[in-house]
Amino acid sequence: MGYKSFDEINEKIKKGKAVVVTAEEVINITKEKGVKKAAEEIDVVTTGTFGPMCSSGVFINFGHSEPPIKMNRIWLNDVPAYAGIAAVDAYLGATEMSDSKGMEYGGAHVIEDLVSDRDIRLYAESYGTDCYPRKEISTIINRNNVNQIYMYNPRNAYQNYPAATNMSDRIIYTYMGTLLPKGANITYSTSGELSPLLNDPEYRTIGIGTRVFIGGTQGYVAWEGTQHNPGQKRGENKVPVSLAGTLALVGDLRGMNQRFVRAAVYEKYGVSLFVGIGIPIPILDEDILIKTAIKNSDIYTDIFDKSGNEGVVGKVSYEQLRSGFVEMNGRKIPTAPLSSLKTAREIAGILKQQIERGEFLISQPVQTLPMNNNINKLDVRP
Amino acid sequence: MNKIKVTMYFRANELTMPLTYHLVKDYDLKLNILHADISLNKVGKLVVDITGTDENIKEGLDFVKQKGVEYKIFNKSIIWKEGECVHCGACTAVCPSGALAMDKDTWELTFYRDKCLVCGLCVKACPLKVMTLADNGNGS
Known part of the structure; x- marks a missing residue:
C-alpha cells in the first residue's frame, strides 16, 4: 500500500472525509477486509481509557493579590498544595489528603470540584518579603477566576497493568481494590484492546507533542511518563507482557468535563483520580493497522500477589480477565474490573466523532518516546 | 402481602428439623433462599426472602424463635x-x-x-x- 502522511490524513480530516473507526471496530473490519484494504481505507483509529490514575494533578497560577503574597504554604479546601515554586504558582496532586477529613476528601476531589465549576477555599501563608509583604490570604477561587489552571499528569495511560490478587490469609485493601484472602478474587485495570499504548505498542505515532483527548478537552503528550519502561519483555506481537510504557499528559482544566474527571477513594489506601484519555492513531501503513487490530486474547499480563508474599502468581490474557473467571490451580477465581470500559468506549466514540467532523486534528510527534530505557530501583543506604 | 429479608442462625446441633418445610406448609410463606451456609456440627446461617401476609410472617417467625433459632430481620x-x-x-x-x-x-x-x-x-x-x-x- 502507499504510505500515508500525517499531513495527508489531516487534509482529509479538515475536509470531513477521514475514515475513522474505534480500536474495537478495527478488529472486525481488518478481519473482513484484510490488512491491505483496511489500511488503505482507514485513516485514524481512536482509543480510550478511563481508570484511576494516581499520578495526576493540576498546576495553578492564582494571579496576584493586592498587596501581593509569596505563598509558601497553600491549602485548597484544606488539602495541601505544593507551594515551593514561584509566588502564586502551585501544584495540587490528586492523592494529597485533606488535613481535616483525611482520605475522605483529597486533591482529586478538589480537582473534580474545580472541573465542576464549584468554588474552592484558598488559604495560604507566607513569611512576607519586601516585595511580597502579605503574610496570609483567604479567598474563594474557581477554575474561571484563577489566572491559569491546567492538568499536568506525570504518569497516565499505563501500557499494560498486572492483575491483582491476595494470597495471604487476611483481606487487604489496595489501590487495586479490596482483595479477599487466599486468592479468592482478581482485579484488573485496563481497557485492553481499546487502550492507547496497547494499540501503538512501539510508540510509532504516539510521542511528545501528540494531541490527545484528556478529561473532555484537547491536550498533549508532554513527555514520557514516570516509570516509562519500554524495555519490558514483549510478545511476538511486540506488545509488552507487563508494566511498560507510560505518558505524561497536559491539558487545560477549563475545557474539561466532570464526566471524565472523577475523584476516587480506595478503602484504607487513599485518594486517586479517574482520568478519561483518548488517543488517535493515524494509520500510516499496514504495520500500524495490524497493531491497532489487536484483540484482548492477544494481550497478556501478570497476576500479581499484592500481599507481597508471592510476587507473580500467574499469567492471563485480557480475554480471560474479561470473561469473569480465571482458572488458577484448578479453581475458578472471579475477576472484577477497576477501570470503566463503558466510559472508555464513550471516549473513543467521542474522539471518533470529533475527528470525523474536523474538530480534532492529529499531530506528528516532535520527538518519539524512548524505546529502551529501564527502571532503576531505589537503594536503601545508611 | 409483605416481603422481608431474614438471616437465621442455627446452632451446631439444630439440623434435625426441616424448618423451611414448616414455614411453607404450616404458615403459607414463600421462601427464597439467598444464601445458605449450613453443615453438620457447625454454626450455620441462612438468608431468605420471606413473602406472606403480615400475620403469617409474624407467626412463622414466632415458630422459628420457639424452635430456638435466632433470626435477624434486615432493616x-x-x-x-x-x-x-x-x-x-x-x-x-x-x-x-x-x-x-x-x-x-x-x-x-x-x-x-x-x-x-x-x-x-x-x-x-x-x-x-x-x-x-x-x-x-x-x-x-
Missing part, C-alpha cells in the same frame, strides 16, 4: 446512586452474592436487588462512594 438496604456511577466494577470484586455484576455487552453495572445480602462490602469498596447503606424506613 437496611443498599442504595445505588446510579447517575453518579462510572461503572468501573470495583464493587463486583467483593459482592458475595452476585447481586452486583457487570453486563458483559455494555459493561454497565447491574444491581440485582433480590440477590443482595445487605452485607455492606460494596459501600466500602466503591471508590466513587455511590453505594450507601440506608434504613428501609428512610426509603430507597
